[in-house]
Amino acid sequence: MAFSLLSSIACAVEVRMTNLRQVKALGSDVRVFRGDATEPLFGSVVKEGDHVLFNALLPLVPGETYRVEVKSAEGVWSEKRLKFKLTAPAVPTVSIAPLPTVLPANALKLYLHFSQPMEQGVFLERITLQRQDGSIVHGAFRETELWSPDGTRLTLWLHPGRQKTGVNLNTDEGPVLQENKPHRLRIAARWRSAEGVALGKEFVFPFAAGEIDHACPDPQRWKITAPKAGTRDPLTITFDEPLDPAMLVSALKVKPAVAGVVTVATDARSWSFTPAAEWSQGKYLMEIDPLLEDLAGNNLIGPFEVDRNAPPTAAKTTTMGFEVRG
């Protein structure tokens, strides 16, 4: 993270930031405060010759103003204000997956992909679900906040208590989505990146809610297109419905194992695998993780909503064979 000192109020005190966690001053003691706070930042002070170093426990934040109080060798306290900014702050952007976004009416989740890590703990105030008539769906999302480890992908859960048939919230509040109706997901312009830069404009993602889906994904309804031997053509599987785009990245495996790259279509209706080396002639097997879900949370083992009185509806297979020919 590159930064530059933006301003300082001139005075006789020599103070400078040496890095994002350290302030160096000429003197015998130093305290650093955010703005006009009465309690100082957490950190430690180390003497270094005729200077003192303040090592902040957490990095200083771009855009904030800091009040640095320095005690001179003579024991006199004086203060200086520091402000710094990022030299080339990137403005974040956001996209939605799958796209086009056609969700079953009982959809459980979708994904927001940000171009950089975003501030956490605010998503319920930054994301709005709107119906066709412009009304806002209150309590649309599950409160649990689930980010990818790199902080760029948010798994946005539509409230399971409302999406699940027969649950009291579903009965009292109604489902989040209205069957066969258009909806809009609005992302607020003020949502900041972890570096403190806001999206700057509202992002609006229109999407359609279709029919209710209580059926397990069934590989017998998928279409597999085998590549030719001696080529690096992709192996392609086309699904009869969009599947969970994040799980698809690792849910399908070629056996015997082949090194290569997986690509998931933006609409999550197809998956392809491009090998690192040319395909060898022979018979292969696709192994499918039985936990792979469609957008309504139904996996190959069972539907999201299990009716104990109904017969089991698991997929009949979790493998698909294909042959690479010359």
Next chain:
Amino acid sequence: MKALCLSFLIVSTFGASAALLESPQKGGLQIQSLSSLSFGPEGLLLVAEPASASVVAIQTGDTGPKKERLAKPVADIGAQIAAGLGAKKEDITVKDLAVNPASGRIYLGVQRRPDNAVLIVSVGADGKVAPLNLEPLAWVRITLPGGTASKVTNITDVAFDKDRVFATGTCNEEFASRIFTIPVPLKNGATASVFSAETYHVAHRKWETKAPIQSFIPYQSKEGTFVVGAFACTPVAKFKVDDIQSGAQVKGVSMVELGSGNRPLDLFSYSDKSGKEWLVVQTQRFKQNAFGPSKMWGARISMDYLDAKAPEKINENAARRDEKEPKGPEGIEIVDALFGAVQVDKLSDTEAVVLRDTEGTLSLEVAALP
């Protein structure tokens, strides 16, 4: 002399905790993220670190004696914490609160916005907030095994239980529940066992779900060792965790239903003056509460319910809290002192530490348990 005393304290602490941590590292610990805090014995702090899908165990050296009871409420503790973190008070979130049973000192896991940096701070009897200096402390980190299609990215709770540590969590993309166990002594790179947990949601009657455990406590009874967990909506269920193999699926037994539209935040147990044992479940209600001033509320449940095993008392026949009354059925009642609490932990059998949110202002206090 002071430095000598400090060194002695640290050495003696490490010696006493030899059975808890094996070959720990010392210094260099950076907590990347934080979702839950919990204490074991001898000042052992367990930190759930979801970004690395790990549990970090830290020997804090805060081994007592128990004298750190908060002397008086701290009115605007959020401002004090925010100043130390260099943030506006609206830009911090207290992710969890844990009381060290050895000393009574209060520990808070805090996240700062916008950069999501986290810090563990503690609060002494005088109400002063101080950061936990990790540098001199011994620690280990254990990564939790993921699912076949995705990694663990959400650790909802963590707790110590005699010879093992339990954690609960989910994978990011799967709406499913997992229970992890890590053997004690804890050591870097140890392999955790993982169980898939399914339970019966009383409110749904015929619907079975894979909803994740939000909060839990380990529970010992004559029937064995259980994880007693609370789920959104809000069944309280137990999972028998003796003699099961890693990778197995464990079916839960639901004993109590607190009512739909609730999200559990914290669980703890205590014994009242008569010796009767209670389980406290702190929850957040979806809508305004019928019996109090806040969506945040707590109930206590007689531990007798946890031992239910007869078919007429479990799952579809589990006890259901009377949502139209503050009490009932017998042994299930709202705890008035917990209204507005965003974080809560047991201080003793008579008191709990409560972090309350009043229109955006956080206050910390000790509240009496009924």
